[in-house]
Every structure is written in structure tokens, then in C-alpha cells.
Amino acid sequence: MSSHQNGRSRALRIAAMLSMLAGAAQAASVQAPAPRAADRPALEKQDIRAQLAPRRYTTIAAEIGAKISRIGVPEGASFRAGQTLVALDCSIQQAQLQKARAVLAAAEKTYAANKRLDELNSVGKVELQVSEAEVSKAKADVASTSVVLSKCVIPAPFAGRVAEQKAREQQYVQPGQPLLDILDDSVLELEFIVPSRWLAWLKPGYAFQVHIDETNKTYSAKVQRIGAKVDPVSQSVKLSAAISGRFPELIAGMSGRVALQPPSTQ
Structure with a gap:
């Protein structure tokens, strides 16, 4: 060959x-085709991190410049609605109110005398009107000083606890300066983020379990609200849920794992 x-x-x-x-x-x-998305469960069980947050919380700030004379509730303590949280030393404002009231009393006497003279045609109309205007001005000064004086005592807007004390007694504070961080711990909510595609089955009222790390206990909870918008970058959405029942050992800031079980596909 x-x-x-x-x-x-x-x-x-x-x-x-x-x-x-x-x-x-x-x-x-042909014999071993690649698995398709439709052949797999659309969503599998996942653990999501969640944090306990108070439903209501705010920062108490000074509305006037004054020295703190007393902080009625220490850090970590509870308080009731309307209880005095902070009292400011307002001796200057008190003196200003007394002065405004004295000016008002004098203006009212002058106006009353001029009214009597007007009845006797012994005073001019302009003088009478000016004395009347002085009464109105003095009343406005009294009202304004009274409003300022009311800012010397800061009451609690709701029942709760002091989360953080930002100022000390005998410290001079400026208007707008933070004094206390307070929160309402009567209702604690769970806040967590889930994939936005889960909205196909995750609705308000959905029941699940959450394991809190700090207490090492598992609690029942239900979804309360779904965020108003989806993050287009991460394709996620924020959820708020409430733990069923009241547990004194739970406090704001604790965190844990939320176990969500999507419904199995048929």
C-alpha cells in the first residue's frame, strides 16, 4: 500500500x-438535560436577619436656651405619658413674665381711665386708641413669655423608656440641643429585608418564627407591613412584623434569624 x-x-x-x-x-x-428553573422550587427556605425596633421613638431637645435643673428619668428607666422628663432653670423667664404682667396691669388701668374720660368728653380719640393698643401689646407680651416659660418643663409625649441621656444636670443647653433619646417599648417590631420576588407569596398576616440571639428563644410573629418601594439595585424590599404576645426580656436593638418557608411549588 x-x-x-x-x-x-x-x-x-x-x-x-x-x-x-x-x-x-x-x-x-439528550439523556441528561440541564435542570430548568421550572423544574426547581422557585424559592427555597432561607434565614433572614431581623432587628427589633420600637414603633415610636424620638429625640427630646431643648426649645430654649437655659440650664438643666433636673432630669426626671435616668437612662434606661421607664416613664409614663405626661411625666416630666427634663426641667430647665427658667428664673429669668419667670421674672420676664412677672414684668409683662405688671406692664399689662398698668396698661389696662390707663385704658380704663381713658374710657371713663372719653365718656366725659375729656380725652382725645387718638389717646384712647393708643391706650387700647398698649393693652393689646401688653397682652401679647404676656402670652409670648408664657409660651417660653412653658418650654422650661419637658413632658413625655408617650409612655416608654429613656434609651440614651445626651446632657447632664446643671449643663447649659442651646435651643435645638438633644437631651434624651426615648422610645416606646410597649410594641416592638421586627424589621428585615427580603428579595422583592418573594412578594408573590409573602403578604401581610403571614406567620413565621424568629429566633432572637440575645435570649436564645424562638417567638411567633406575623408580617404587619410591606415597604412602599422596592430597591431596584438589590431587588429587595423592607418588611415590618410584630411578635405575637408581650415578652419582658425583649428590648429594642436585639436581633435574630427569621425563618421563612416559601410555599412548595406543585
């Missing part, structure tokens, strides 16, 4: 082998 025939024979054998390998690969792909 010539060398030309031998080369042709080898080429035919190589072509046959490549054809067989290609056929085997195609057969394998």
Missing part, C-alpha cells in the same frame, strides 16, 4: 472517531 493510501486511511479513521465522539456528546445531552 502506498504512502498516499496510508495517509488517506488515517484521515478517514480520525474523522470517524471525531464523528463518534460528537454523537456520544449529543446523546449525553
Whole structure:
């Protein structure tokens, strides 16, 4: 057999082998197709981190410049609605109110005298009107000083606890300066973030379990609210839930794992 025939024979054998390998690969792909998304559960059980947060919380700030004479509730303590949280030293404002009231009393006497003289046609109309205006001005000064004086005592807007004390007694504070961080711990909510695609089955009222790390206990909870918008970058949405029942050991800031079980696909 010539060398030309031998080369042709080898080429035919190589072509046959490549054809067989290609056929085997195609057969394998037909026998074992890649799993499709529809063949897998759309969502699987996942653990989501959640944090306990108070439903109401705020920062109490000074509305006037004054020295703190007393902080009625220490850090961490509870208080009732309307209880005095901070009292400011307002001796100057008190003196200003007394002065405004004295000016008002004098203006009222002057106006009363001018009214009597007007009845006797012994006073000019302009003088009478000016004395009347002085009474109105003095009343406005009394009202304004009274409002300022009312800011010397800061009551609690709701029942709760002092989360953080930001100022000390005998410290002079400026208007707008934070004094206390307070929160309402009567209702603690769970806040957590889930994939936005879960909204297909995750609705308000959905019941689940949450394991709080600090107490090492598991509690029942229900979804209360769903965030108003979806984050388009992370494709996630914020949820708020409430733990069923009241547990004194739970406080704001604790965190844990939320176990959500999507419904199985049929």
C-alpha cells in the first residue's frame, strides 16, 4: 500500500472517531438535560436577619436656651405619658413674665381711665386708641413669655423608656440641643429585608418564627407591613412584623434569624 493510501486511511479513521465522539456528546445531552428553573422550587427556605425596633421613638431637645435643673428619668428607666422628663432653670423667664404682667396691669388701668374720660368728653380719640393698643401689646407680651416659660418643663409625649441621656444636670443647653433619646417599648417590631420576588407569596398576616440571639428563644410573629418601594439595585424590599404576645426580656436593638418557608411549588 502506498504512502498516499496510508495517509488517506488515517484521515478517514480520525474523522470517524471525531464523528463518534460528537454523537456520544449529543446523546449525553439528550439523556441528561440541564435542570430548568421550572423544574426547581422557585424559592427555597432561607434565614433572614431581623432587628427589633420600637414603633415610636424620638429625640427630646431643648426649645430654649437655659440650664438643666433636673432630669426626671435616668437612662434606661421607664416613664409614663405626661411625666416630666427634663426641667430647665427658667428664673429669668419667670421674672420676664412677672414684668409683662405688671406692664399689662398698668396698661389696662390707663385704658380704663381713658374710657371713663372719653365718656366725659375729656380725652382725645387718638389717646384712647393708643391706650387700647398698649393693652393689646401688653397682652401679647404676656402670652409670648408664657409660651417660653412653658418650654422650661419637658413632658413625655408617650409612655416608654429613656434609651440614651445626651446632657447632664446643671449643663447649659442651646435651643435645638438633644437631651434624651426615648422610645416606646410597649410594641416592638421586627424589621428585615427580603428579595422583592418573594412578594408573590409573602403578604401581610403571614406567620413565621424568629429566633432572637440575645435570649436564645424562638417567638411567633406575623408580617404587619410591606415597604412602599422596592430597591431596584438589590431587588429587595423592607418588611415590618410584630411578635405575637408581650415578652419582658425583649428590648429594642436585639436581633435574630427569621425563618421563612416559601410555599412548595406543585
